[in-house]
Amino acid sequence: MSFVPTEGSDFPLANIPFGVVSTAADPAPRPASAIGAFAVDLRELAAAGLFSGPLLAAHARRVFAQPTLNEFMALGRPAWREARATLQRLLAADGDPALRDNHDLRARVLVPLADVRFHLPAAIGDYTDFYASREHATNVGTMFRGRDNALMPNWLHLPVGYHGRASSVVISGTPIRRPSGLILNPATKAPEFSASRKMDFELEVAFFVGVGNKLGDRISISEADDHIFGMVLMNDWSARDIQQFEYVPLGPFLGKNFGTTISPWIVTLDALEDARVAQPTPDFEPAEYLRDAAGSKNAFDIDLEVLLKPRGHSTPSVISRSNLKYMYWSFKQQLAHHTINGCNMGTGDLCGSGTISGPAEDSLGSMLELTHNGTRPLALPGGVARAFIEDGDEIVLRGAARVADGATGGRVRLGFGDAAGVLLPAALGSVRPVA
Amino acid sequence: MSFVPTEGSDFPLANIPFGVVSTAADPAPRPASAIGAFAVDLRELAAAGLFSGPLLAAHARRVFAQPTLNEFMALGRPAWREARATLQRLLAADGDPALRDNHDLRARVLVPLADVRFHLPAAIGDYTDFYASREHATNVGTMFRGRDNALMPNWLHLPVGYHGRASSVVISGTPIRRPSGLILNPATKAPEFSASRKMDFELEVAFFVGVGNKLGDRISISEADDHIFGMVLMNDWSARDIQQFEYVPLGPFLGKNFGTTISPWIVTLDALEDARVAQPTPDFEPAEYLRDAAGSKNAFDIDLEVLLKPRGHSTPSVISRSNLKYMYWSFKQQLAHHTINGCNMGTGDLCGSGTISGPAEDSLGSMLELTHNGTRPLALPGGVARAFIEDGDEIVLRGAARVADGATGGRVRLGFGDAAGVLLPAALGSVRPVA
Numbered sequence: 001m002s003f004v005p006t007e008g009s010d011f012p013l014a015n016i017p018f019g020v021v022s023t024a025a026d027p028a029p030r031p032a033s034a035i036g037a038f039a040v041d042l043r044e045l046a047a048a049g050l051f052s053g054p055l056l057a058a059h060a061r062r063v064f065a066q067p068t069l070n071e072f073m074a075l076g077r078p079a080w081r082e083a084r085a086t087l088q089r090l091l092a093a094d095g096d097p098a099l100r101d102n103h104d105l106r107a108r109v110l111v112p113l114a115d116v117r118f119h120l121p122a123a124i125g126d127y128t129d130f131y132a133s134r135e136h137a138t139n140v141g142t143m144f145r146g147r148d149n150a151l152m153p154n155w156l157h158l159p160v161g162y163h164g165r166a167s168s169v170v171i172s173g174t175p176i177r178r179p180s181g182l183i184l185n186p187a188t189k190a191p192e193f194s195a196s197r198k199m200d201f202e203l204e205v206a207f208f209v210g211v212g213n214k215l216g217d218r219i220s221i222s223e224a225d226d227h228i229f230g231m232v233l234m235n236d237w238s239a240r241d242i243q244q245f246e247y248v249p250l251g252p253f254l255g256k257n258f259g260t261t262i263s264p265w266i267v268t269l270d271a272l273e274d275a276r277v278a279q280p281t282p283d284f285e286p287a288e289y290l291r292d293a294a295g296s297k298n299a300f301d302i303d304l305e306v307l308l309k310p311r312g313h314s315t316p317s318v319i320s321r322s323n324l325k326y327m328y329w330s331f332k333q334q335l336a337h338h339t340i341n342g343c344n345m346g347t348g349d350l351c352g353s354g355t356i357s358g359p360a361e362d363s364l365g366s367m368l369e370l371t372h373n374g375t376r377p378l379a380l381p382g383g384v385a386r387a388f389i390e391d392g393d394e395i396v397l398r399g400a401a402r403v404a405d406g407a408t409g410g411r412v413r414l415g416f417g418d419a420a421g422v423l424l425p426a427a428l429g430s431v432r433p434v435a
Numbered sequence: 436m437s438f439v440p441t442e443g444s445d446f447p448l449a450n451i452p453f454g455v456v457s458t459a460a461d462p463a464p465r466p467a468s469a470i471g472a473f474a475v476d477l478r479e480l481a482a483a484g485l486f487s488g489p490l491l492a493a494h495a496r497r498v499f500a501q502p503t504l505n506e507f508m509a510l511g512r513p514a515w516r517e518a519r520a521t522l523q524r525l526l527a528a529d530g531d532p533a534l535r536d537n538h539d540l541r542a543r544v545l546v547p548l549a550d551v552r553f554h555l556p557a558a559i560g561d562y563t564d565f566y567a568s569r570e571h572a573t574n575v576g577t578m579f580r581g582r583d584n585a586l587m588p589n590w591l592h593l594p595v596g597y598h599g600r601a602s603s604v605v606i607s608g609t610p611i612r613r614p615s616g617l618i619l620n621p622a623t624k625a626p627e628f629s630a631s632r633k634m635d636f637e638l639e640v641a642f643f644v645g646v647g648n649k650l651g652d653r654i655s656i657s658e659a660d661d662h663i664f665g666m667v668l669m670n671d672w673s674a675r676d677i678q679q680f681e682y683v684p685l686g687p688f689l690g691k692n693f694g695t696t697i698s699p700w701i702v703t704l705d706a707l708e709d710a711r712v713a714q715p716t717p718d719f720e721p722a723e724y725l726r727d728a729a730g731s732k733n734a735f736d737i738d739l740e741v742l743l744k745p746r747g748h749s750t751p752s753v754i755s756r757s758n759l760k761y762m763y764w765s766f767k768q769q770l771a772h773h774t775i776n777g778c779n780m781g782t783g784d785l786c787g788s789g790t791i792s793g794p795a796e797d798s799l800g801s802m803l804e805l806t807h808n809g810t811r812p813l814a815l816p817g818g819v820a821r822a823f824i825e826d827g828d829e830i831v832l833r834g835a836a837r838v839a840d841g842a843t844g845g846r847v848r849l850g851f852g853d854a855a856g857v858l859l860p861a862a863l864g865s866v867r868p869v870a
Contacts, residue, residue, distance in 0.1 A: 126602050131685060141684070152683045157626050158617050162685035163598035163692070167561050167779045168650055177651040179776030182593050182722055191592050193722045215603055215694065216612040216862065242776065248587045249576070250566060250597035251686025254776040257598070259650065287617060287628045341614030341677065341689040342862070344602045427651065427777070 001407040003093045003100050004110065006036040010265070010415030013091060014403050016084045017265035017416065018069055018230065021116040029067040029119040034265060034417070035091050038110040045109055050090060050098055053082040068123045069229075069266070073210040074347045077226045080210065081270055118171045118264035118417075121232075122208055122348035127169055127260070128338060129204075129236060129352040130161040132329040134280070136357040139369045144244065156283050158290070159329035159337045161351075164236075165257035169350060172419045176259040178391060178426040181242040195426035196239035198374060199389040203306050203365035203397060204234040205324050206352040207331050208266055212345035219339045221292050224332035225269055227345070231331075233263040233304070233397045233419040234352050240368055240388075262350075263397070263419040271414060275401035277301045279330050289340050290333050298330035302401045304356060306365070310384045311392025317380045322358045322365055324399075391425040436842040438528045438535050439545065441471040445700070445850030448526060449838050451519045452700035452851065453504055453665065456551040464502040464554040469700060469852070470526050473545040480544055485525060485533055488517040503558045504664075504701070508645040509782045512661045515645065516705055553606045553699035553852075556667075557643055557783035562604055562695070563773060564639075564671060564787040565596040567764040569715070571792040574804045579679065591718050593725070594764035594772050596786075599671075600692035604785060607854045611694040613826060613861040616677040630861035631674035633809060634824040638741050638800035638832060639669040640759050641787040642766050643701055647780040654774045656727050659767035660704055662780070666766075668698040668739070668832045668854040669787050675803055675823075697785075698832070698854040706849060709838035712736045714765050724775050725768050733765035737836045739791060741800070745819045746827025752815045757793045757800055759834075826860040 006012040011034040021032040021039050030043040042064040045051065051060030055078055063072040072083070089095040099105055131137055134151070137160075141150030154160060170176075178199055182191040210229030213219050219227050236256060243255025276297035285291060292298055302324040309316035329337075334351055355365040364370045367388050371377055374387035389395065397419040405412035441447040446469040456467040456474050468475040477499040480486065486495030490513055498507040507518070524530040534540055566572055569586070572595075576585030589595060605611075613634055617626040645664030648654050654662050671691060678690025711732035720726060727733055737759040744751035764772075769786055790800040799805045802823050806812055809822035824830065832854040840847035 126600055144684070154617075154626070154680055154683065158681065160681065160685055160688075162688055163600055165561055165598055165778060166601075167781050167784070170650070177777050181776050182589075191589070191722075193724065215605070216859075239776070245589055246593065246595065247684070247686075248589065249579070249682070249686070250595055251682075251684070253595075253597055254772070254778065257778040258776045287626075289628065337689070341616050341674070341693045342612050343600060343689065343692040346602050349602070424651075 001093045002035055002091045004036040004038055004091065009036050010417055011035050012405070012412045012414055013088055014405060014412055015267060015271050015414040016087050017267045017271070019121045019265045020068060020119040022119060023111060023116055031064045031066065031069055031072060033087055034113065037113050039113055039116045040087065041109050041111055048105055051083065051086055053086055055079040055082045056086070068348070069121050070123050070348045073122065073208065073229045076211050080229065080268060084268060084270060118173060120169065120171050121266050124166040124169055124350050125346040125348050127164040127166040127350045128161050129164045129354060130159050130329065130334050131354040132159050132327045132334065133354055133356050133365070134328040135326065135359055136355040136365055136369065139357060139364065143368065143373050157286065159334045161334065161338065162251045164260065164352070168257050169260045169262060172261055172264050172417065172421065174261065174421060175424045176237050176261070176421045177424045179239050179242060179254065179258040180426050181239065181254050182245055183241040184245045191245055196242055197388070198240035199423060200238040200240050200367045201306065201389065201395045202236035202238055202355040203304055203320060203322055204236050204352045204355060205231050205302065205399065206234040206262065206350050207231050209345045209349040209351070210347060212347055212349065213339055215344040216342040218342065219335055219345065221290065221332050221336040224335040227335060228269055228331060230266040230268040232266050233399050233416045235261040235395060235397050235419055235421060236352060237261065261419050261421040263416040265417045267414065267416055272300055272401055274403035275301045277325050280326065280328055289336055292332060298332050299325040299327060300401065301325045302399050304397065304399050307396040307398070308380065308386065309394040309396065310380060310386070311390060313382060313384070316394065316396055319378055320362060320364055320370060322356050322363045324353070324356055326358045327353055327356060389423050391423055394420060394422045396420040436528045437470055437526045439471040439473055439526060444471050445852055446470050447840070447847045447849055448523055449840060449847055450702060450706050450849035451522050452702045452706070453556060454700045455503060455554040455556045457554060458546060458551055466499045466501065466504055466507060468522055469548065472548055474548055474551045475522065476544050476546055483540055486518065486521055488521055490514040490517045491521070503783070504556050505558050505783045508557065508643065508664045511646050515664065515703060519703060519705060553608060555604065555606050556701050559601040559604055559785050560781040560783050562599040562601040562785045563596050564599045564789060565594050565764065565769050566789040567594050567762045567769065568789055568791050568800070569763040570761065570794055571790040571800055571804065574792060574799065578803065578808050592721065594769045596769065596773065597686045599695065603692050604695045604697060607696055607699050607852065607856065609696065610857045610859045611672050611696070612859045614674050614677060614689065614693040615861050616674065616689050617680055618676040619680045626680055631677055632823070633675035634858060635673040635675050635802045636741065636824065636830045637671035637673055637790040638739055638755060638757055639671050639787045639790060640666050640737065640834065641669040641697065641785050642666050644780045644784040644786070645782060647782055647784065648774055650779040651777040653777065654770055654780070656725065656767050656771040659770040662770060663704055663766060665701040665703040667701050668834050668851045670696040670830055670832050670854055670856060671787060672696065696854050696856040698851040700852045702849065702851055707735055707836055710736045710836035712760050715761065715763055724771055727767060733767050734760040734762060735836065736760045737834050739832065739834050742831040742833070743815065743821065744829040744831065745815060745821070746825060748817060748819070751829065751831055754813055755797060755799055755805060757791050757798045759788070759791055761791060761793045762788055824858050826858055829855060829857045831855040
């Protein structure tokens with residue numbers, strides 16, 4: 001138990017997530033953790049000399065004075081564990097009194113979450129998105145290519161993935177502009193330039209690579225967990241009509257790269273150790289490089305929900321409830337696959353799960369699936385109906401794991417903070433005329 | 436004319452390319468240009484105060500002391516022009532004597548190319564690869580999907596592109612490791628784990644973004660040239676068998692992201708002004724955002740060639756001769772398309788043309804096309820035959836434009852330096868067994 005109240009928040013003592021914040025008084029982005037309703041300023045804690053463990057003592061002042069977590073992430077998992085344990089000791093009601101009993105330091109270190117601005121937690125080198133939910137791949141494949149070609153012949157053999165755009169990954173709270181592009185007119189069968197009419201979200205969880213590998217080397221499945229720093233929630237905003245016209249044969253491009261929202265907090269694998277469960281039984285054993293030791297628990301029981309707050313309304317409605325445990329291919333398998341050809345991963349690289357749809361009608365991770373490509377609009381309170389996302393709507397992703405609580409012997413909820421974004425109207429006027 | 440002999444080199448006074456080099460005596464990577472058989476150390480020139488123009492005087496010491504060109508690129512096209520003009524004046528036989536007549540400075544600034552090590556010229560944020568050669572798209576489409584589905588319905592409407600992997604872009608001279616992955620066994624129709632048996636090159640030219648745009652903004656076709664810093668040659672190494680099994684529906688991934696070789700020198704658009712020609716006449720007018728002013732010359736007449744030096748042989752053979760002017764979609768169209776949805780480009784982003792195949796049998800830009808997917812091996816001197824690239828083979832790309840030579844009134848050849856790489860054997864042994 002912490003001396004900071006944590007009841008009902010995403011941030012009990014069992015969590016200790018990592019992010020980057022700034023404040024109005026000090027606009028320099030700097031690493032932080034979170035406890036209850038407070039951000040924990042790691043730059044201040046490090047400056048006070050409170051990261052005194054053997055792995056961090058020589059590095060904490062430097063890595064926690066950076067505008068991103070990359071230098072901290074590059075130190076490796078033992079250092080991440082030491083940082084988490086140090087923070088748990090400093091924040092515990094019955095722990096190290098160095099922070100608890102120092103009024104001035106507490107005032108500098110504990111910043112109300114309502115007063116912080118969030119920044120991207122890492123400089124993202126490359127961003128990859130997988131397609132690891134069988135339900136989602138089947139649902140979307142059916143809509144784009146028909147039932148008989150829904151799941152491609154490769155899908156059960158390897159975690160299908162593709163490169164996304166790193167530059168357009170944004171932190172929660174950043175508005176997203178509705179994109180324009182060439183869209184097929186179903187009546188004329190000709191493409192027309194238009195703002196997207198099929199704006200969608202994708203409910204995903206993504207992992208940050210903490211420690212990478214050299215070009216030509218590999219990360220085996222048994223090593224993978226030590227390379228993964230932690231997870232964020234991710235909304236991979238999608239313009240379905242732009243995507244559908246452009247994506248053959250090289251994959252999604254402008255239908256995706258106008259904005260991807262991540263949650264402010266990265267939750268470490270160590271915090272989620274107790275949320276591990278077995279992943280879905282595969283149809284058949286995959287190739288050896290994708291096989292983990294028998295009995296490994298490589299899925300994570302993390303409840304996920306999507307809320308839509310319609311333009312002009314003050315309360316959001318839950319439109320989907322899913323769970324990360326439905327993912328067919330684990331993050332470990334994704335990382336082992338990504339590097340089996342020698343591809344080099346770097347500190348701060350981001351890998352998305354792909355849309356996480358569950359088996360039930362209300363557990364689907366996109367509007368495309370929930371509304372059957374817009375043909376069955378969702379009925380929301382107040383007489384609001386939504387086939388796709390409309391201008392001014394806000395989409396919020398939330399996630400929660402339930403892990404053992406050392407203090408009570410029961411279980412405590414931990415989360416990521418909201419991954420939220422409002423959709424802005426298209427800006428067609430900004431195309432300058434040809435000279 | 437320069438006081439440095441340039442006859443027969445890629446680097447006459449009309450070129451003035453940009454790159455990053457180091458030397459054994461000073462291993463710190465730093466910006467450079469090239470003249471004849473010499474690299475021109477820009478850090479030394481800047482330290483001597485010789486970039487005294489209005490745009491660079493305050494910045495040259497800083498931007499030319501960086502390990503990449505990014506800070507220089509971010510200054511914008513007027514500064515790039517000033518740097519080129521300054522270098523032309525300092526390197527001319529009848530120009531500013533400040534370098535020419537200073538023996539000590541010349542010894543520090545002019546470094547024999549044989550003595551330098553090349554580095555990536557820029558920190559590449561995101562890398563996109565287009566698919567802009569109609570001949571290549573038709574040839575490959577025919578082999579992968581049959582003649583009737585060769586050119587997809589979107590291809591003539593927009594420059595199809597996809598996100599590649601930035602981390603695995605390497606500088607010329609870096610060996611490339613043959614990748615392994617899941618490959619379909621045509622007899623059993625089942626995938627098997629194997630080293631790739633269909634190693635290929637792709638002959639491309641890529642442009643570096645010098646100045647980007649904010650998320651949500653666009654770069655119009657009329658603005659595009661001012662955002663493009665210059666071009667490099669690029670070999671987008673491809674493992675065709677890995678690619679073919681994995682690429683549906685999200686595009687190429689492990690078949691590409693194990694290595695992409697670029698030339699050491701970036702040639703600016705200003706140096707290539709005189710190589711501009713009209714691009715191929717489109718089948719029909721594209722959407723307005725892809726239309727340039729009438730009479731614009733948006734293609735570049737750059738002769739390209741591919742050489743293969745077989746393992747154990749000392750002389751390479753030319754296996755393809757193509758030209759950048761065959762590209763259907765211009766770089767300006769590619770950049771306007773990339774940002775039409777508000778996608779943000781950053782300084783140092785790299786955009787490839789896609790494989791540049793010409794109309795003739797010997798102008799094809801990949802082994803896949805040259806050998807008809809390996810069915811008609813190339814016959815090389817010394818009784819060597821190649822269906823695909825073999826271990827120990829070296830692939831070299833060369834490019835040459837011919838531009839007006841102020842001194843003689845004739846035309847002078849300029850180039851990029853070789854984009855070269857040797858294929859190393861697969862490293863299957865490095866997969867660690869499961870614990």
